[in-house]
Amino acid sequence: MLLEIKDLIIRTFDEKKVIINKISFSVKEGSIHAIIGPNGSGKSTLAYSIMGLETYKTSGGKIFFDGVDITEKNITDRAKLGITLAWQEPARIEGLSIPKYISLGIKDKTNLKEKIVEALSIVNLEPEKYFNRTINESLSGGERKRIELAAAIAMRPRLIILDEPDSGLDVIISEDFLNIFNRVKELKMTILLITHKEEIGMVADYGTLMWYGDALITDDFPNVMLQYCKKAGLKEFCKRALFKNGKRCFSEDYIDQIFCEDEEL
Numbered sequence: 001m002l003l004e005i006k007d008l009i010i011r012t013f014d015e016k017k018v019i020i021n022k023i024s025f026s027v028k029e030g031s032i033h034a035i036i037g038p039n040g041s042g043k044s045t046l047a048y049s050i051m052g053l054e055t056y057k058t059s060g061g062k063i064f065f066d067g068v069d070i071t072e073k074n075i076t077d078r079a080k081l082g083i084t085l086a087w088q089e090p091a092r093i094e095g096l097s098i099p100k101y102i103s104l105g106i107k108d109k110t111n112l113k114e115k116i117v118e119a120l121s122i123v124n125l126e127p128e129k130y131f132n133r134t135i136n137e138s139l140s141g142g143e144r145k146r147i148e149l150a151a152a153i154a155m156r157p158r159l160i161i162l163d164e165p166d167s168g169l170d171v172i173i174s175e176d177f178l179n180i181f182n183r184v185k186e187l188k189m190t191i192l193l194i195t196h197k198e199e200i201g202m203v204a205d206y207g208t209l210m211w212y213g214d215a216l217i218t219d220d221f222p223n224v225m226l227q228y229c230k231k232a233g234l235k236e237f238c239k240r241a242l243f244k245n246g247k248r249c250f251s252e253d254y255i256d257q258i259f260c261e262d263e264e265l
């Protein structure tokens, strides 16, 4: 396992409120692992805690990265080990040229231009169109997100945490995400994909369902999605949307049966 979360408890910095309530799950190396759950269920808090941002306090449990206990490590050490977080609210990178921004995280600067071109093409942007541009309001929301992702990919981290990469966008569709993420996988990176948009999660291999501070289930993604739909009362959506590679994940009868069962997770 690349990432292991064991009995993790996160409180707000003043310790008054528990945001993450003793959760455990693991992320397999080379997989796309989605964290799904409604707004306010603790997904961003989890992302920031794995990255090691100081805003939240770990009040119990442990985080292991490739077998190393990183619970007490700071953000810089975690980044050195190969963890990268793409921000939900893009950092203030306004005014930088696009190639400069992408090059910031590239350690080995040999063949720099080729590396930037490669990163841009992975996120489906035509490199020559973006080389002379600057990060400013002339970029669309979708372009910004892709450039942000290109910068994360260019660093070649072992784990990329994407917090709502689709937020505020309707232009990136899940098929495009699938292409991008499959290329990232080919480069042997693992993706922790945080989203509350069900259809984006369908590109994931595995998933964990967060529900107001608890991690209810970790399993193959369609199973996680099925349980999410059940908890959220989304039966029709479930029948309509749970397809993978063009095939239905569960029969309608099976979905009916799952929705009839009373027991809670």
Ligand SMILES: Nc1ncnc2c1ncn2[C@@H]1O[C@H](COP(=O)(O)OP(=O)(O)O)[C@@H](O)[C@H]1O
Pocket: 012, 013, 017, 019, 037, 038, 039, 040, 041, 042, 043, 044, 045, 046
């Ligand atoms: N610094 C904070 N102080 C108090 N409550 C917080 C703080 N940060 C997050 N929360 C609360 O914790 C819960 C989880 O938030 P968050 O991790 O942003 O959820 P998600 O990303 O799933 O929408 C929310 O109820 C949020 O209001």
Ligand SMILES: [Mg+2]
Pocket: 043, 044, 045, 088, 164
């Ligand atoms: Mg969030």
